[in-house]
Amino acid sequence: MDVSQAAMGETQQRLLPAMDEMNINGNNYKEKKKRLTSNQIDLLERSFQEEIKLDPERKIKLSRELGLQPRQIAVWFQNRRTRWKAKHLEHLYDVLKQEFDVVSKEKQKLQEEVTT
Numbered sequence: 001m002d003v004s005q006a007a008m009g010e011t012q013q014r015l016l017p018a019m020d021e022m023n024i025n026g027n028n029y030k031e032k033k034k035r036l037t038s039n040q041i042d043l044l045e046r047s048f049q050e051e052i053k054l055d056p057e058r059k060i061k062l063s064r065e066l067g068l069q070p071r072q073i074a075v076w077f078q079n080r081r082t083r084w085k086a087k088h089l090e091h092l093y094d095v096l097k098q099e100f101d102v103v104s105k106e107k108q109k110l111q112e113e114v115t116t
Contacts, residue, residue: 036076040066044073048080 036044047062054077063070 036068040068044076044080048077048084052077052081052084 062073
């Protein structure tokens with residue numbers, strides 16, 4: 001280890017505790033995310049059931065009612081739409097698979113009738 005590496009190591013050792021202290025005091029770091037309450041989630045879910053798209057007026061209204069930032073409302077709706085689409089695709093897949101199974105069995109039955 002040369003002199004410059006040793007000096008760099010010393011500098012890091014002095015700065016890291018200071019950075020940790022900044023983190024403890026909350027300076028220069030974002031606040032910890034707060035989870036939504038069950039009441040907030042219920043209201044957001046009801047609003048989502050009414051309309052999956054969020055217009056600006058409704059976003060502001062929900063923001064005021066729930067005490068959340070408009071951006072939080074927008075992100076929640078975006079995430080909820082993503083989950084909804086995934087569940088919707090899963091449902092469509094299940095329906096198509098059931099229809100395929102019915103048609104496949106019918107085809108097999110017809111083939112057996114033709115061969116006998």
